[in-house]
Amino acid sequence: MTRGRLFGRLYRSYLLAAAAAVGATIVIAAQAVSRFLADRTALQLETFAKLVGPRFETALLYDREQARTLCDSLGKVLGTRLTVILPDGAVVGDSEHDPLTMESHADRPEVKAALAGKVGRCLRYSFTLQKELLYVAVPVLRQGKVIGVVRVAMPARTLGEALRPVRRELAFAGLVLMVILAGISFIVARRISLPIERMKSAAQDFAVGRLGARLIPEGPEELRLLAESLNVMASQLDARIRELSEERRRVEAILSSMEEGIIAVEGQGSVFLMNPAAYRMLGMERTETGKTLGELCRDPDLCRIAEDVLSAGQPISQEIRSKPDGGRLLRIRAAPIHSEVGQVVGAVLVLEDVTELRRLERIRRDFVANVAHELRTPITSILGFVETLLESGTSDESTRRRFLEVVRKQSERLRAIVDDLLLLARVEAQQEARQIRLEPTKLRQVLEDAMEICAPAAADKKIQVELECEPGLVAEANPPLLTQAVVNLLDNAIKYSEPGGTVRLLATRGRTSVAIRVEDQGCGIPEEHLARIFERFYRVDKSRSRQLGGTGLGLSIVKHIAEAHRGRVTVESRVGAGSVFTILLPIPSPGPPAGHTAADAA
Known part of the structure; x- marks a missing residue:
């Protein structure tokens, strides 16, 4: 089957049906008119025959030459072919042909009917005149007996000529009717196809995801119901696709996060x-x-x-x-x-x-091992000297004093380790809970406090601590914690500097931060150790660090205090040239009020 638009197929189908109906109607009407005209013509011919039949009674019985003459004259008057036939079929008169040359008409159908006393009718071809004629024959009766037959004939062409105007009128009427039916077919086909074409367009929109389109229910009841069903389906699909899309977005957001x-x-x-x-x-x-x-x-x-x-x-x-x-x-x-x-x-x-987790586990194991080691060393020393005093029972006062002095020093070292651990734990806890309060602080006072705390250690080694800081320099800080961080840096600088040296303590303001630097002229730190010096219990030179009384937690405390201030600590060092430790603090913002926490400013 050929494919095409629904409208074209419907229109052609309706047009063919209308053409067939109009053609059949014209044919039937033409045939009816033809039969009617033939019947009316035959009736006229029968009337003519009956009218002239009595005039041939005498001629048929007594004077056949008179019948011939009368036949010629009446045929001309009637304008038709007139034939008179005897009961034996012999032709005694014919208005258009010589009866002497004509054969017997006893076998003609219309003549047979007339000889039987009936009116005979027949439309057939005349071999005598070489054309088709309509024949009507009536019997001529005398005292109830058929004494002859009068036959009247008219050419069939005359009937056709009479039918030609009727056929033209029928053809014109059929053409007008065809035009009307073509218009009606166009309207009906359009009315049926248009909603279907709209449904097709809507279905194509639905197929590519444009589910917001809606159909107007129109046309026959079935098409209206179909349009409503498509609208419901589109609404349900749209809602379902939206749900799936939203669910997919949620899943993608979850997976991405x-x-x-x-x-x-x-x-x-x-x-x-x-x-x-x-x-x-x-x-x-x-x-x-x-x-x-x-x-x-x-x-x-x-x-x-x-x-x-x-x-x-x-x-x-x-x-x-x-x-x-x-x-x-x-x-x-x-x-x-x-x-x-x-x-x-x-x-x-x-x-x-789990890289970070495993690293933290390693750090935890190292921390536990380092804490155990750092605590075991002074405890072992204390136990050793106490046991020696108890077991020896010496009465030498100088020996006892020397032993007790070692116990005191190890106890102080043990207390320093515990104090640093507690301080580090407190800073970490407050940092995680965002409870460290920051306030605008004049840094010169903080630095002077740190210098005062470290002054005895500097004086013991005759080290000069130089301070450079503008009196009005302010940073957001927690004064006790920041003082502790500076003390730790100063203490390290003094410990690792040669006697008679100089340590510089500087505070400057940059574009985005305030820097507190501690510069020494000590032994310096090898480059391979710089990345780890802020780890807990990490020492560059363990023997020297213990000899100087360090706990291994000072720089780790500095790092956590700097981070608690939303800052950081850096180090620059070169072996034999000294080290520079820098605490970078953010510049105070005018927004939060005095006494806010690190969480408030974050």
């Missing part, structure tokens, strides 16, 4: 979902999914875990090192995805970066 990496693979191993954290952990650029895990990340350990969970159908948990840099430690938790019938159709891999 997760710290853990998520990788979902199909049963054949191809990746169909991967969140940003997974790309970041594996050191990959964002790319289209659909490739296998091996093609995307080229990490054999990760691929092996995915293959194992797909083949075994059991959850797997394992730690691996990422291959891009080898320094990232990842914990992989993989679980299979089962279909409704229990078949493994995929797997989900959750990647957790």
